[in-house]
Amino acid sequence: MKLTLKVWRQKNVNTKGSLETYNNVDVDPDMSFLEMIDVVNEQLIAEKKEPIAFEHDCREGICGACSMVINGRPHGPQQGTTTCQLHMRHFKDGETVVIEPFRSASFPIIKDLVVDRSAFDRIIQSGGYVSVKTGQAQDANSIPIEKGLADTAFEAASCIGCGACVAACPNASAMLFTSAKVSHLALLPQGEVEAESRVMKMVDKMDEEGFGMCSNTGACEVECPKEISIENIARMNRAYLKASLGSEK
Amino acid sequence: MSLTGLFLCTFLIVHLIGNLQLLINDGGKAFNAYAHFMSNNLFIQVTAKGLYAMILLHAIKGFLMALNNRKAAGGSRYAVSTSKNASWTSRNMALLGSWVFIFIGVHMAHFWRQMKWGELNMMNIDGVMVKNLYEYISVAYENPLIVAFYVISMIMIGAHLWHGFGSAFQTLGINHKKYTPIIDGFGKGFSVIIPGLFAAIPVWMLLT
Numbered sequence: 001m002k003l004t005l006k007v008w009r010q011k012n013v014n015t016k017g018s019l020e021t022y023n024n025v026d027v028d029p030d031m032s033f034l035e036m037i038d039v040v041n042e043q044l045i046a047e048k049k050e051p052i053a054f055e056h057d058c059r060e061g062i063c064g065a066c067s068m069v070i071n072g073r074p075h076g077p078q079q080g081t082t083t084c085q086l087h088m089r090h091f092k093d094g095e096t097v098v099i100e101p102f103r104s105a106s107f108p109i110i111k112d113l114v115v116d117r118s119a120f121d122r123i124i125q126s127g128g129y130v131s132v133k134t135g136q137a138q139d140a141n142s143i144p145i146e147k148g149l150a151d152t153a154f155e156a157a158s159c160i161g162c163g164a165c166v167a168a169c170p171n172a173s174a175m176l177f178t179s180a181k182v183s184h185l186a187l188l189p190q191g192e193v194e195a196e197s198r199v200m201k202m203v204d205k206m207d208e209e210g211f212g213m214c215s216n217t218g219a220c221e222v223e224c225p226k227e228i229s230i231e232n233i234a235r236m237n238r239a240y241l242k243a244s245l246g247s248e249k
Numbered sequence: 250m251s252l253t254g255l256f257l258c259t260f261l262i263v264h265l266i267g268n269l270q271l272l273i274n275d276g277g278k279a280f281n282a283y284a285h286f287m288s289n290n291l292f293i294q295v296t297a298k299g300l301y302a303m304i305l306l307h308a309i310k311g312f313l314m315a316l317n318n319r320k321a322a323g324g325s326r327y328a329v330s331t332s333k334n335a336s337w338t339s340r341n342m343a344l345l346g347s348w349v350f351i352f353i354g355v356h357m358a359h360f361w362r363q364m365k366w367g368e369l370n371m372m373n374i375d376g377v378m379v380k381n382l383y384e385y386i387s388v389a390y391e392n393p394l395i396v397a398f399y400v401i402s403m404i405m406i407g408a409h410l411w412h413g414f415g416s417a418f419q420t421l422g423i424n425h426k427k428y429t430p431i432i433d434g435f436g437k438g439f440s441v442i443i444p445g446l447f448a449a450i451p452v453w454m455l456l457t
Contacts, residue, residue, distance in 0.1 A: 006328070008328075019328055069327055069329075071329050071331070072327050072328075072329035072330050072331035073331050073333065073334065098328055098329045100327055100328060100329075103322070103323050103326060103327060104321065104322060104323055105320060105321050105322065105323040105324075106321065168334055169322075170318070170322065170335070170340050171318035171321060171322060172318070172321040172322040172323065173318070173321070210320075210321055211321055212317060212318035212320075212321030212322060213314050213317060213318055213321075214420070215314070215318070215339065215342060215416065216339065216412070216415075216416040216419045216420065217334075217335035217336070217339040217340055217412075218334075218335055218336075218339065219334040219335035222333070222334035222335070223334050230419065230424070231424045233419065233424075234419050234422045234423065234424030235422065235424070236422075237419075237420060237421065237422035238421075238422030238423075239422075241421075241422060
């Protein structure tokens with residue numbers, strides 16, 4: 001199949017980028033989306049042109065490195081998949097595919113489709129850990145945890161921190177990411193101990209990083225490749241309200 | 250936004266109950282008596298000041314939030330925008346809210362100002378002389394353009410509530426497998442029925 005690609009090309013953080021068109025790109029329907037870009041890049045390199053910069057690592061949907069907006073949707077049109085898990089058979093022959101980087105003031109574009117998502121790292125650094133002594137690794141089942149709670153914590157923990165929630169949100173809010181990280185720790189006994197101080201620190205850091213405010217559009221939940229629910233946002237709102245009311249600061 | 254928004258929802262119910270008296274076929278007696286009570290009761294007057302403060306607070310917070318979010322989203326947005334991941338109303342709350350805010354201003358200048366300071370004809374209700382606001386409203390609603398403006402504004406309020414009602418509960422941290430579908434369903438019903446009844450009043454008065 002043949003596709004027309006419109007790809008965002010931007011030299012660096014200081015320059016203004018634009019969409020560049022690549023006509024008649026020969027694509028195998030069994031390729032993954034990233035393999036398709038690999039092939040385009042091989043062609044560009046053969047023509048002594050600058051290849052398209054994009055992030056990738058595991059190519060199996062668990063690392064969260066791939067970050068691009070395909071036809072206006074982070075990670076493309078498929079529900080619950082990352083860009084690397086998206087296959088070209090989901091596109092039609094002759095289709096025009098527009099590829100852009102994640103857009104948010106807190107995710108500055110480094111080059112082409114590569115954005116700086118270190119704001120997420122700083123949110124984690126502000127409180128996304130357990131610092132109380134929890135002893136050696138426990139024997140299995142020595143700490144009883146209700147199954148539903150364990151499942152909810154696990155679902156939240158499946159967030160790969162890719163930033164699609166921010167990219168999808170018209171407000172560039174990082175509430176889904178932050179709430180997933182707050183939830184998966186707060187729901188389990190070891191993490192619950194510091195739940196209140198954690199939610200305060202992480203939400204404050206998130207605001208400081210310049211992410212927008214949540215207006216509950218729900219776009220994040222729809223585009224999340226791990227289908228993290230906005231129930232986590234409500235849980236974080238509850239926890240933050242409780243923590244800030246009881247806070248001495 | 251959530252608390253002020255939900256407070257304003259309760260106000261809509263009270264306002265609607267009052268307005269529905271316009272439909273009673275008694276030459277405006279019930280409505281004028283009600284309008285007279287609302288303008289002269291101390292408790293209502295104090296509550297009204299609180300209401301104005303809530304409207305302003307909701308509008309200012311909403312405006313600041315829209316500004317903040319525009320900045321957070323960065324200068325350039327996507328070349329291809331999608332409507333597949335969020336409803337139109339949820340994406341356009343600031344636009345809808347602005348219309349509603351302007352509507353409130355126009356509406357107050359139109360009727361509230363008349364009741365407060367206007368030279369309206371008087372009506373004798375059981376020995377008490379009260380302003381005949383009913384007559385003024387009846388004349389206004391004979392103009393199809395005014396009626397159209399009110400109906401469009403009610404559609405805007407309905408659209409604002411379509412997202413806003415359920416969103417307020419989510420912001421307050423109320424998201425529950427059992428109760429959220431009930432809250433959302435109630436919110437959708439509220440956003441259609443309440444503005445629908447408000448809009449029905451001028452339409453009915455125009456047609457009869």
